[in-house]
Amino acid sequence: MKVLSFVGPSGSGKTSLIERIVPTLTDRGLRILVVKHALSFEIDREGKDSWRIFNAGVDVAIASKDKLAFVSRLGDDLDRICSIFYFYDLVITEGFNGACKDRIVVLRKPDEIERFKCGRVLAVVCDEDVEGFRTFRPDMIGEIAEFILNWFYEE
Amino acid sequence: MKVLSFVGPSGSGKTSLIERIVPTLTDRGLRILVVKHALSFEIDREGKDSWRIFNAGVDVAIASKDKLAFVSRLGDDLDRICSIFYFYDLVITEGFNGACKDRIVVLRKPDEIERFKCGRVLAVVCDEDVEGFRTFRPDMIGEIAEFILNWFYEE
Numbered sequence A, B: 001m002k003v004l005s006f007v008g009p010s011g012s013g014k015t016s017l018i019e020r021i022v023p024t025l026t027d028r029g030l031r032i033l034v035v036k037h038a039l040s041f042e043i044d045r046e047g048k049d050s051w052r053i054f055n056a057g058v059d060v061a062i063a064s065k066d067k068l069a070f071v072s073r074l075g076d077d078l079d080r081i082c083s084i085f086y087f088y089d090l091v092i093t094e095g096f097n098g099a100c101k102d103r104i105v106v107l108r109k110p111d112e113i114e115r116f117k118c119g120r121v122l123a124v125v126c127d128e129d130v131e132g133f134r135t136f137r138p139d140m141i142g143e144i145a146e147f148i149l150n151w152f153y154e155e
Helices: A014-027 A049-055 A078-084 A110-116 A141-154 B014-027 B049-055 B078-084 B110-116 B141-154
Strands: A002-007 A032-037 A059-064 A067-072 A090-094 A103-106 A121-125 B002-007 B032-037 B059-064 B067-072 B090-094 B103-106 B121-125
Touching: A002 A014, A002 A141, A014 A032, A014 A090, A014 A141, A014 B049, A032 B049, A049 A059, A049 A067, A049 B014, A049 B032, A059 B078, A078 A090, A078 B059, A103 A110, A110 A121, A121 A141, B002 B014, B002 B141, B014 B032, B014 B090, B014 B141, B049 B059, B049 B067, B078 B090, B103 B110, B110 B121, B121 B141
Parallel strands: A002 A090, A002 A103, A032 A090, A032 B059, A059 B032, A103 A121, B002 B090, B002 B103, B032 B090, B103 B121
Antiparallel strands: A059 A067, A067 B067, B059 B067
16 A cells, blocks of 8 residues: 655645546556545534434444445544555545655645645645646646556556 | 344334443443444535545545544445454444344334344344343343343353
């Protein structure tokens, strides 16, 4: 398994970029898990059976023929998450800046790069060139996907 | 890890029973995952980032400091689910009648038992006695929890 982070300021377009890139990666056969970091979130709906069970103090999964969901108190330790979901080829994180994994930094302005230099910056996505880094424009979806595939297979 | 199923007809009160029993079990230190079977479900909300990423064709997890959720295409193979989430002490299933695990059968009427005899019936929960089985009334929450703890530790 390899781990690649998309990091950058809030509102820089990380989700949209991931959403548009992953179809190309799955078409090439990669089994991908995207792990999104959030300050807090509520995925389930109050009153539903799964919500009631979770709020009774236990972790809960819901399974149907073609879907499995899971809501737990496991938290955001990225290495632990990767060890549980070891059967994916590639984990793409949105956020997790502090985990210092190989990363693509998504910026609105070049000078925002400073906060996101922990780990290895493979490339930057920005409307302007960012000195010292391979820079893609946000609409270069095919090129970014190829760049990720090269990184995945060649290193 | 041990696996215990709560099975019975729809509307017999399986969710309520599980919801009321699990606090006693977690108080005794058991790490519990409840796995609920559903014909189909939608846990996430249309338009949310995680929903968008899932609908782009990849599995998705959302992590915060104290919570981890996961929405995937893994499906409902119970043995596989147990192998992924091996770090719980007890998996309680709601449904999964066909998996034939040790079970507590929750019934509205005694003659409904026939469909739920696959696997080992540890006990029945019903307003009337069910011949040939240890029967609890639905409000005997403490007794049912103790019965489960005995099964968990003594076998």
